[in-house]
Structure formats: C-alpha cells, structure tokens
Amino acid sequence: MPKAYIKELQDCIVSGNVPQIIELTLKIALDAGASDVHIEPGKNMVRIRIRIDGILQVIVEYPLNLHSGVVSKLKIMSNLKIDETRVPQDGRINTYIGPVEVDLRTSTLPTPNGEKVVMRILDKSKKIPELAQLGIVGHNYKLFEEAISEPNGIILTSGPTGSGKTTTMYSAMGVLNRPEVNIMTFEDPIENQMEGLNQSQVRSDIGYTFANGLRTALRQDPDIIMVGEIRDKETIDIAIEASLTGHLVLSTIHTNSAIETITRILNMKVPDFLLTASINLIMAQRLARRLCTKCRIPQPISMDAQKQLQDAFQFFEPYEGFDMSVLNDPIFYAPNKGGCPECEGKGYKGRVGLYEVLTMSDTLKKAILEGMPSFELNKMAQKEGMITLEQDGLIKAAQGITSLEEVYKLIK
Numbered sequence: 001m002p003k004a005y006i007k008e009l010q011d012c013i014v015s016g017n018v019p020q021i022i023e024l025t026l027k028i029a030l031d032a033g034a035s036d037v038h039i040e041p042g043k044n045m046v047r048i049r050i051r052i053d054g055i056l057q058v059i060v061e062y063p064l065n066l067h068s069g070v071v072s073k074l075k076i077m078s079n080l081k082i083d084e085t086r087v088p089q090d091g092r093i094n095t096y097i098g099p100v101e102v103d104l105r106t107s108t109l110p111t112p113n114g115e116k117v118v119m120r121i122l123d124k125s126k127k128i129p130e131l132a133q134l135g136i137v138g139h140n141y142k143l144f145e146e147a148i149s150e151p152n153g154i155i156l157t158s159g160p161t162g163s164g165k166t167t168t169m170y171s172a173m174g175v176l177n178r179p180e181v182n183i184m185t186f187e188d189p190i191e192n193q194m195e196g197l198n199q200s201q202v203r204s205d206i207g208y209t210f211a212n213g214l215r216t217a218l219r220q221d222p223d224i225i226m227v228g229e230i231r232d233k234e235t236i237d238i239a240i241e242a243s244l245t246g247h248l249v250l251s252t253i254h255t256n257s258a259i260e261t262i263t264r265i266l267n268m269k270v271p272d273f274l275l276t277a278s279i280n281l282i283m284a285q286r287l288a289r290r291l292c293t294k295c296r297i298p299q300p301i302s303m304d305a306q307k308q309l310q311d312a313f314q315f316f317e318p319y320e321g322f323d324m325s326v327l328n329d330p331i332f333y334a335p336n337k338g339g340c341p342e343c344e345g346k347g348y349k350g351r352v353g354l355y356e357v358l359t360m361s362d363t364l365k366k367a368i369l370e371g372m373p374s375f376e377l378n379k380m381a382q383k384e385g386m387i388t389l390e391q392d393g394l395i396k397a398a399q400g401i402t403s404l405e406e407v408y409k410l411i412k
Contacts, residue, residue, distance in 0.1 A: 005031070006059060013062040018069040021062065022077075023097070026104075026121075028059055030097050035121060035162065039074075041067050041114035053289045053351050054162065064114070071108070071115050078106040085115055092189065093119075100125045105189060122191050128170045135353035135396070136168075139319035140387060143357045144283065148172050148250075153280035154243045156230070158255040164287045164353055165252040166191055169226055172250060173197065176224055185226040186213035202228070214238040218245070227251040233268045240270065243278040257389065258282040258358035259378045262368065276365040284356040284389055286410040288402040291333055292343035296400065299334040305404060312390045315382035330398035334405065352401055354410065356389040 005028045012020040025048055029037050034050035045061045062070075075082050078091030093104040103122040108115045136144055147155050155172070157165040170192055173183060177196045185199045188210075193199060198220070202208050210227050211234040217225050218241075230236050230253045239249045255261045261282045265275055301309075309327070318324055335347025343349040358364075358381055367377055382388065387395075393407030 009060055013060065013066065016066060016069075018066065018073050021066070021070060022073060025059070026095075026097050026102070026119075029121060030100060030102065030123065037117075037119040037121065039067075039070065039117040041111060041116060043113060046070075046114075053346075053348060054287060055289075067114050071117060074106060074117055074119075075108070078104075080106070080108065086110055103189070103191075122189075124192070128174055128192055128194070129167065131171045131175060134164070134168060134171060136355050136357075138322060139385065140283075140355050140357045140392070143281065143359055144172075145175075147281035147359065148176060148248070150248060150280055152243055152246050152248055154239055154249045154251070154278050155280055156251055156253050156261055156282045157285060158253045158258065158261045158282065159285045160254065160256075162287070163285050164351075165285065166228070168283070168285065168353075169250050169252065170194070173224075173226060176248075181223045182221060183224045183226070184217045184220060184222045185228075186210055186217070187226075187228040209235075211235045211238055214242060218242060218247075222247060224248045224250070229253065233270070236265060236268055236270055240274050240278045244274075256284070257378075258284045258356050258386070259374050259381065260284075261358075262377065263374050272369050272371075276360060276368055279360055281360070282358045284358075286354045286389060286393075287351045288354050288393060288396070288406045288410055289348035290350040290352050291335055291400065291402055292340060292347055292349045293400070294342040295336040295338075295340035295347065296333040297336050299332045299404065301330070301332060305332075309394060312388070312394055315379055316387075316391060317383060317385050319385055319387075326395065326398045331400070332397050332404050333400045334403050348406075352396060354389050354393045354396065354407070356387065356392065358386050 005024055009021065009024040012024060025037060029050045032050060032052050034052050036051040038049040040047050041064060046064060046067045047058055047061045049056045049058050072082050077093045080089045080091045089108045091106045093106055095102060101124045103124060105120040107118045157168050159165055177183060177194065183197045185197055186202050187199060188202045190199050190201050200213055202210055202213050210231065214227060214235065215238060225242055225247055227239060230239065230251050239251060243249050253261055253264065255264045266272060313327065339345035339347045361384055364381060367380055389411050393411060396402050397404050397407050
C-alpha cells in the first residue's frame, strides 16, 4: 500500500476532513487491489480495514467523534436514509477515483458503538479474465469447455461468498458471446457490463426476482441465460424448465462441494429425474493466495502431511497428460514471513482458483436415481476422474503455486 496515501489519510483524520477521508480510503483500497472496505466502530476508535487477496488488513484508525460524519456522507452518496440508524440498509455508489470508474455496494449495520459500513468494490476498469487465466487447467478445463459448448442444460458454479463464482461465469460468457447468440443475464448487481449481452438488474424490493426474470427470459427468445444465483425452489424449477426446452443456463449456488450441490438441489424438492436430465456440470471453487515466486521458501513435509497426501489421492484416477511425478516426490513451498518488496512483505501476491469439476455421467445419474448417499457418490465421481478441491489444491501446492497451509485453510 502506498505510504504517501496512508500519511495523507492520517493528516485528513487529524484535520477532520470527512470527504477526503472517504476519497483517500477508496484510493488506497483501489490501488491495493482490495475487494472490500470495512469501517468498524469500536468502544474508543473506528478502524478501517481493506480485504486484499481474501485477507483483511487494518490501514488506519480514527476517533469516534468523526464517525457520524463519515457514515452520513457515505449514506448520502449511496442514497440511503441518513436519519435511520436502527436497521441495516443497502445502497450503491457510482463514482470516480481519479480516472477510474468504480461501483461500490454499500451496506450499513447497527452496532452498540455506531453503524458499521462495508463497501464492496467493483472496479469497472478491470478486464474480465479469460478462462485459461483463472486456474482451470488440464482435465478440468477440457470438461468445462465441453460443457459450455452444449446447446442446452445447466452449468452451476458453487462456493462461498468471494470465491470467484461470478468471475467464472463472466469468463465463460466471454467465450460464448457471439453475434449469432442471444445471451440474457439476470444479476444482483450487474458487476460488469459486457458488450453483446442483454443484462438486467433484479430488484427483489419491488418483486423483480431471479425467478421473475427467468420467466421473462423465456419470452425473449434467448439461447443462453445467466442467472446470478439459485436461491430457492422457484428459481431452480424455472432454470430446469429453460434447460429442458433447449436453453443453456449458467448460474451459481452456495454449497461447499460439487456433490453437496446435488444434495442441496434434492433438498429443494427437485425430483431426481429432473436433476439428472437437466444438469450438465457442477463446478465447486475457491480462491487461494498465490505464493510470491521471488521469496517463497521450501517447506519440509511432516509425516502427517504425507499421510494427508496419500489419503487425498487414494481414489485419484490420473487423466491423460497428467504428470504423476509431481506427486511422487513433491517439493512444497511456504511464504517467507518477512516477504520481499515484490509482495510488499506478505509472502503472497495475487490469487489462483482451486476447482472441482463434476460432470453427469450415466453411472452417476443412475446412482442418484437409486438414492446413493453423497459419500458414495463422491467416491464414484473420483473413480470416474473427478479432481476434488483438495486434490486440485495439492497439485497446485506441489507445483509451487500456493502453500499447503492455504489449501487446507480453504477446504477444511
């Protein structure tokens, strides 16, 4: 983070310049590549933290007597009610930080010490990465590429908030976006505007939900539909209907693994025969921090780590082109605690995706229809070639891309 900006921010806090405090905070967050800004009141001070590569870092603190002014200014910018401090509020800011246009999703939350504010940063200047840049490689890349080439069916990406699901969907649509194809999206919010797509912002506060958007889409002659998130039975039912009537549907869902996604959909009371007939592929994902290649250090492997490695690959079926030698005598790396100038002392720089790709084979469909438990489904999928999140993480750790600690922090 630029020290000059931090010093300037501290000077603005001393002088009580609220607009400058906000502007400099956003400038620091944007320059550092942060995804979120947290403004959190405590008993004596208010701290500002930003999330970089998934990790929150404190950048500055300011006195409580400035907090009401900071919150009021942000509420005005977000078109929120200034005098309402008892309930949470959500808003949006579209502004420029220098020459860069950014969208900020603002959320306020009442706490005993005042209102906490969190802003999600959507940098409009950032290019949508190509699929190959995300970390989907080899066998997984081939399966995903084949799935998005299908004329119909459902493709789901799953994972917790902030795991890169929406970015994966945008990257996929970048491949599918052609003049002869009508692509419609229903998002909350629209994070990136892409030329050639018909994008629509859902508004649940006025009754315009994902389900309502999907119904409308079916009357708009679409070829491909992207739904921001599958949240309820109504949305998944209409998505299935769309897929069975000749449309390719892309969406996200909050589950921890590909197999758990099947369980979640069945728990939504979707009949198993409709699930197996409509879903082409499920991809679970996480975002792991990349080790700084300039200062990473070799990490000795403990006996426990060796045992974990053996257990993780007991059902692994090597796919064509995979070099097993990377696992026979792996050299793992850890972050250098002191870091280096390249990674600004963090030991990590940037992030890479970990992926678990499940395709609906005939044997898997048969097992689902027979009610096979999820643990057995998971073993079957691995024997058919599915690479689990743990396996993909360990492969990337063995290649020196990330660390064992990072992998197991994400998949525990």
